[in-house]
Amino acid sequence: MKEWRFFAAEQRATLLALVLFLVMFIIYVSNHPAGFTPNVVQTASNKGVILAFVAMAQTLVVLTAGIDLSVGMIFILCNCVGSYVLGGTMASALGGAGLVLLTGLGCGMVNGLIVIFGRLQPIVTTIATGAIFFGLALWLRPFPGTVPDFNGDLADLFTGKLFGVVPASLVFLLAVVLVVWVPLSRSVIGRAIYAVGSSDMAAYMSGMPVKLARFTAFAVGGLLAGFGGLFLTFFTYSGEASLANGDNYTLFSIAAVVLGGVSLYGGRGSAIGAIFGALAFRTIGDLLFVFDFDPLWQPLFQGLVLALAVTFGAARLFRIRNRLEMFS
Amino acid sequence: MADGQALLRMEGISKRYGGVHALEDAHLDVHAGRVHAILGENGAGKSTLIKVMSGVVAPDQGRMYLDGREVSFANPAAANRAGIVCIFQELSLIPDLSVADNIIASNPPTRFGLIDRRAQRRLAEEALVKAGGEDIHPRARVGDLPLSRQQIVEIAKALARKPRLLILDEATSALTAADVTRVMAVLKRLRSDGMALLYISHRMHEIAELADECTVFRNGRNVESYEQGAKTDNEVVEMMIGREYRHAFPPKPPRPAEETPPALAVRNLSWTDKLSDISLEVRPGEVVGLGGLDGQGQRDLLLALFGVLRGVTGEIAIDGRPMAIDSPRQAKSADVGMALIPEDRKTEGLMLPMSVLHNLSFAALGRHARFGIIDRQAEATSVDEMIRLLAIRSNGTSIPVSALSGGNQQKVVIAKWLMLSPRIILLNDPTRGIDVGTKQEIYQLLRKLSGEGAAIILYSTDYDELIGCCDRVLVMYDGTIKTELAGDEITEHALISSALNIAPQAGAATGEAGHAPVSAASGSVA
Numbered sequence: 001m002k003e004w005r006f007f008a009a010e011q012r013a014t015l016l017a018l019v020l021f022l023v024m025f026i027i028y029v030s031n032h033p034a035g036f037t038p039n040v041v042q043t044a045s046n047k048g049v050i051l052a053f054v055a056m057a058q059t060l061v062v063l064t065a066g067i068d069l070s071v072g073m074i075f076i077l078c079n080c081v082g083s084y085v086l087g088g089t090m091a092s093a094l095g096g097a098g099l100v101l102l103t104g105l106g107c108g109m110v111n112g113l114i115v116i117f118g119r120l121q122p123i124v125t126t127i128a129t130g131a132i133f134f135g136l137a138l139w140l141r142p143f144p145g146t147v148p149d150f151n152g153d154l155a156d157l158f159t160g161k162l163f164g165v166v167p168a169s170l171v172f173l174l175a176v177v178l179v180v181w182v183p184l185s186r187s188v189i190g191r192a193i194y195a196v197g198s199s200d201m202a203a204y205m206s207g208m209p210v211k212l213a214r215f216t217a218f219a220v221g222g223l224l225a226g227f228g229g230l231f232l233t234f235f236t237y238s239g240e241a242s243l244a245n246g247d248n249y250t251l252f253s254i255a256a257v258v259l260g261g262v263s264l265y266g267g268r269g270s271a272i273g274a275i276f277g278a279l280a281f282r283t284i285g286d287l288l289f290v291f292d293f294d295p296l297w298q299p300l301f302q303g304l305v306l307a308l309a310v311t312f313g314a315a316r317l318f319r320i321r322n323r324l325e326m327f328s
Numbered sequence: 329m330a331d332g333q334a335l336l337r338m339e340g341i342s343k344r345y346g347g348v349h350a351l352e353d354a355h356l357d358v359h360a361g362r363v364h365a366i367l368g369e370n371g372a373g374k375s376t377l378i379k380v381m382s383g384v385v386a387p388d389q390g391r392m393y394l395d396g397r398e399v400s401f402a403n404p405a406a407a408n409r410a411g412i413v414c415i416f417q418e419l420s421l422i423p424d425l426s427v428a429d430n431i432i433a434s435n436p437p438t439r440f441g442l443i444d445r446r447a448q449r450r451l452a453e454e455a456l457v458k459a460g461g462e463d464i465h466p467r468a469r470v471g472d473l474p475l476s477r478q479q480i481v482e483i484a485k486a487l488a489r490k491p492r493l494l495i496l497d498e499a500t501s502a503l504t505a506a507d508v509t510r511v512m513a514v515l516k517r518l519r520s521d522g523m524a525l526l527y528i529s530h531r532m533h534e535i536a537e538l539a540d541e542c543t544v545f546r547n548g549r550n551v552e553s554y555e556q557g558a559k560t561d562n563e564v565v566e567m568m569i570g571r572e573y574r575h576a577f578p579p580k581p582p583r584p585a586e587e588t589p590p591a592l593a594v595r596n597l598s599w600t601d602k603l604s605d606i607s608l609e610v611r612p613g614e615v616v617g618l619g620g621l622d623g624q625g626q627r628d629l630l631l632a633l634f635g636v637l638r639g640v641t642g643e644i645a646i647d648g649r650p651m652a653i654d655s656p657r658q659a660k661s662a663d664v665g666m667a668l669i670p671e672d673r674k675t676e677g678l679m680l681p682m683s684v685l686h687n688l689s690f691a692a693l694g695r696h697a698r699f700g701i702i703d704r705q706a707e708a709t710s711v712d713e714m715i716r717l718l719a720i721r722s723n724g725t726s727i728p729v730s731a732l733s734g735g736n737q738q739k740v741v742i743a744k745w746l747m748l749s750p751r752i753i754l755l756n757d758p759t760r761g762i763d764v765g766t767k768q769e770i771y772q773l774l775r776k777l778s779g780e781g782a783a784i785i786l787y788s789t790d791y792d793e794l795i796g797c798c799d800r801v802l803v804m805y806d807g808t809i810k811t812e813l814a815g816d817e818i819t820e821h822a823l824i825s826s827a828l829n830i831a832p833q834a835g836a837a838t839g840e841a842g843h844a845p846v847s848a849a850s851g852s853v854a
Contacts, residue, residue: 207405267424
């Protein structure tokens with residue numbers, strides 16, 4: 001086999017997610033009254049990038065064959081923290097942004113420590129910690145609000161356009177991919193994350209850092225959810241402890257991960273695929289808008305697209321020769 | 329014996345699992361530049377021995393010396409660092425990673441903290457060449473490779489760690505004949521490079537070709553060590569047996585007449601590359617054993633009969649009527665009347681947290697239901713009957729089945745199927761890990777059931793059981809039935825030599841009545 005074929009096989013799921021997104025986005029733009037203009041792209045990008053960050057966070061945990069039901073709440077908590085610390089001068093607002101990210105990282109580390117040392121299943125752990133994170137968010141922001149001296153300039157810098165054309169949020173997402181995801185996926189720990197999800201026993205027998213991999217997946221996941229919370233604050237200039245938002249983002253992140261070709265059994269997929277999955281998932285709502293559907297149809301269509309994508313992914317079941325393998 | 333200090337020396341190693349001695353006072357010397365073969369039948373302690381050596385389990389007692397210095401390994405990684413690398417029977421590969429990623433799994437070369445993929449690829453290619461797998465692409469996903477290629481990757485992975493002692497546990501069992509030849513050449517080269525090799529295999533001709541020295545294990549103890557060639561195959565088999573019978577078996581009634589129509593008849597059954605061209609017949613009142621080494625397709629055969637496998641070819645006839653059985657649900661229906669007592673009672677046989685009552689009545693729920701509603705009175709009555717019949721010792725029927733002893737759990741699994749009064753009963757190693765008393769009760773029960781007209785197929789890894797319980801034994805090798813033994817021909821000697829697929833010695837009971845035994849030479853085409 002030629003080299004490029006191996007590359008194609010490795011990246012197949014990610015490429016499919018890219019194609020899915022491009023098809024949907026082209027349909028959307030070509031039916032948009034304003035057409036393919038910087039403003040349309042900027043709006044779409046700003047909406048998509050938040051979910052993309054949360055989906056990346058979810059990807060890391062799903063790769064280890066776990067699931068993080070607290071991502072949405074980490075995201076909300078970071079948003080509420082942001083609405084307190086993103087004020088004042090540019091320097092102090094930037095420092096505040098760092099604090100928001102640290103909050104996310106800390107939440108992820110707590111999850112990871114409980115899963116490793118408490119030996120609890122990720123699903124139960126994150127239901128519990130998710131509730132705690134939301135409790136903290138409510139305590140911080142019982143009512144939606146913001147600091148009086150919120151630094152809108154900094155926020156606009158991240159949500160505006162570079163050179164009047166390129167959406168800044170998209171550039172920032174790319175930067176995070178390059179600084180966080182790419183090095184991680186090429187490190188020993190990153191490989192161990194895949195290995196743990198693929199076969200944790202074989203990973204242990206191969207002497208890989210199994211515990212460190214699980215911990216890192218949760219911790220970096222928390223950090224990425226923190227990026228999402230930071231961006232939400234940039235867009236809204238405020239913080240809100242919204243239970244509906246938190247739950248939605250948790251569930252949407254799982255949907256995006258699946259659309260992006262990341263296997264819920266662990267070990268396969270990439271955060272880049274999940275980003276395309278998130279962008280595609282967001283575009284569903286935009287499509288309904290340009291075709292003048294009632295927005296109330298949105299959940300139904302999102303569900304249909306997700307169900308179709310999952311069906312596609314389950315095709316491997318037809319190849320199984322021993323029916324007992326279907327249950328494992 | 330080789331001169332000089334042993335590379336690895338083990339002394340007085342003991343390991344118990346529960347009440348079972350897996351190893352008792354075992355000792356072993358392994359020398360550099362030599363191939364040391366370990367022989368022994370199923371459960372002789374070979375696997376435990378190498379698990380101790382490679383840091384997977386800690387021994388209860390005993391010492392290990394490497395180069396004369398005492399060592400102990402906390403985990404596989406520690407053993408690896410000391411130069412002891414094991415290729416396990418169950419693959420340790422990660423299916424979703426590439427070949428190169430797997431070969432260099434434990435400590436990949438890094439640049440600036442990131443994995444240097446180019447250097448890694450070079451190392452992987454080198455290791456593949458050493459292992460005779462030049463044709464395997466380093467970027468291929470391991471899960472996509474056929475099993476025999478995966479085994480080569482596994483060997484390459486071990487070699488990439490630059491071992492001083494390489495342990496191969498049945499490492500050739502999944503290989504094709506051409507691959508075996510290549511691996512043999514590789515291993516000989518490694519030996520002449522001064523590596524110590526520990527070789528565990530059931531294939532006598534491979535051992536004859538490769539080994540310098542052999543050690544036979546039995547019941548967790550060393551029997552004897554000898555230079556390869558010093559003993560005949562026959563003597564080796566004798567050493568591997570040498571047990572007295574410990575189980576009492578009920579007397580065997582006269583076998584049903586040849587002309588009795590079979591309850592189950594199978595013609596030319598095949599499935600993927602695991603089962604090929606299997607034909608057999610079981611008459612009512614007959615207990616037919618499946619013998620052979622572990623993993624020669626016996627489990628797959630039972631699953632195929634029970635409708636679990638997809639894509640099975642060949643014909644199955646029940647009471648003379650051809651049937652296509654494609655689910656356990658159909659297999660247990662009144663038309664077929666089949667029951668399978670599965671191998672792993674904890675996952676396939678029982679719902680552990682549920683009550684004894686519910687577990688017992690699962691398979692037969694349909695019989696106690698009217699219009700889909702379960703008649704609890706009828707259920708309780710027949711459950712009580714079963715508990716009496718099998719003498720299940722349980723503190724009431726409402727306690728969770730997980731609270732019972734292993735033997736009683738197994739009785740629950742059997743009883744659950746007996747409630748359907750099956751005519752064909754398949755048993756997959758039913759007495760593994762249960763106490764002697766319960767074993768005897770199960771043997772009695774099997775005889776009682778066959779006496780009432782049931783046709784029984786019993787797969788067992790315990791040769792005593794096959795000898796004591798079965799009217800006929802079909803010995804499987806490499807997914808097909810190689811030998812059929814009947815009546816007095818069923819001896820431990822005949823079972824072991826046909827399981828190893830070697831030519832039986834003159835004077836030993838052989839399967840004249842069955843298929844002609846295949847010679848050792850043709851056995852290499854596995």
